[in-house]
Amino acid sequence: MFQKIAIVAAIYYEPYAPDHKGLKQGLEWLNCKYIVCDPITESPSKILRKIKDFHPDLVLHHMSRCLILGLPEMIGKDIPQVFWMLDYRPQDYFLTKLKWELDIYKYQAQFLKYWFISNKCQISFWKEQLKIPVDFLPHACYIVNKLEYDKRFHYPCVFMGGMYNDEIFKPRKEFIQKIANMTNIKLILNCSGEERQENWFNMPKIYYSSDAVLDISHFWNCKGYASGRFFYTSGYGAAAVSKWFPDCEELYPSGTKLYFNTTEEAVDLIHWLQKNSKEREKIKQKAFNYGKKHHNYAIRWKKIFETLKQ
Numbered sequence: 235m236f237q238k239i240a241i242v243a244a245i246y247y248e249p250y251a252p253d254h255k256g257l258k259q260g261l262e263w264l265n266c267k268y269i270v271c272d273p274i275t276e277s278p279s280k281i282l283r284k285i286k287d288f289h290p291d292l293v294l295h296h297m298s299r300c301l302i303l304g305l306p307e308m309i310g311k312d313i314p315q316v317f318w319m320l321d322y323r324p325q326d327y328f329l330t331k332l333k334w335e336l337d338i339y340k341y342q343a344q345f346l347k348y349w350f351i352s353n354k355c356q357i358s359f360w361k362e363q364l365k366i367p368v369d370f371l372p373h374a375c376y377i378v379n380k381l382e383y384d385k386r387f388h389y390p391c392v393f394m395g396g397m398y399n400d401e402i403f404k405p406r407k408e409f410i411q412k413i414a415n416m417t418n419i420k421l422i423l424n425c426s427g428e429e430r431q432e433n434w435f436n437m438p439k440i441y442y443s444s445d446a447v448l449d450i451s452h453f454w455n456c457k458g459y460a461s462g463r464f465f466y467t468s469g470y471g472a473a474a475v476s477k478w479f480p481d482c483e484e485l486y487p488s489g490t491k492l493y494f495n496t497t498e499e500a501v502d503l504i505h506w507l508q509k510n511s512k513e514r515e516k517i518k519q520k521a522f523n524y525g526k527k528h529h530n531y532a533i534r535w536k537k538i539f540e541t542l543k544q
Contacts, residue, residue: 242296324402340365413500468491476494490524
């Protein structure tokens, strides 16, 4: 039924991002035909023309910009469309500071068949707001052919991501800073442009080549929610030291990651990995193999297809 897919995502803008590579890889594994439409580098009129010419069985919107531009309404109800919401914000934040965006979501939802979210704690909230079916669909990771060590990217510990001063993001920034004050961490932060693209490109080698990789999502109190980093670290063969959150071990069981709650626990685990090379390599291999089997994008596409068939 679903053999021709239109992906609307910033794939041309950020071609090396694991989710962007993974979306294409998953469809290739399933032998599906697809086109890519990029709402950052392409105009809405061009996207609409490409989709109409392609006659897809399904359109997947992969970023909020799709909704803000009004693409679901432009495409119309004749072509099945879904939205995969990978980011997370507290409900109160949507109802206050992001109410303008929530209103856009609510209007555009009438043109969608389904809304997938990357957490379990807001399913009822989004069902109530959007009046369409909502289900849990976590991030995944692009699967590399093999893990490659590169001495240029060997760090005792590394963290890649943003550290922002916004009130809802500040707790993570302070948490990471406290850990960084207790042990040596290479922080690869808030980059843009060519540097950002280079970091995406080198990410598999950075994660696998480092002794330990610090993994903390912006929020850790929402059931089932983790940012893409949770999947990219282990998916790329990292020895990940990950902040615990509800249901995290349903996604990656103990032994594929090392979980912590406090900064002291995080530092102890980082130091343990640095001192135990054989155990470290076992964790890396377990993480990579588990991600390859359970968190590839073919599995996520199958979930979307099966959900829509119900």
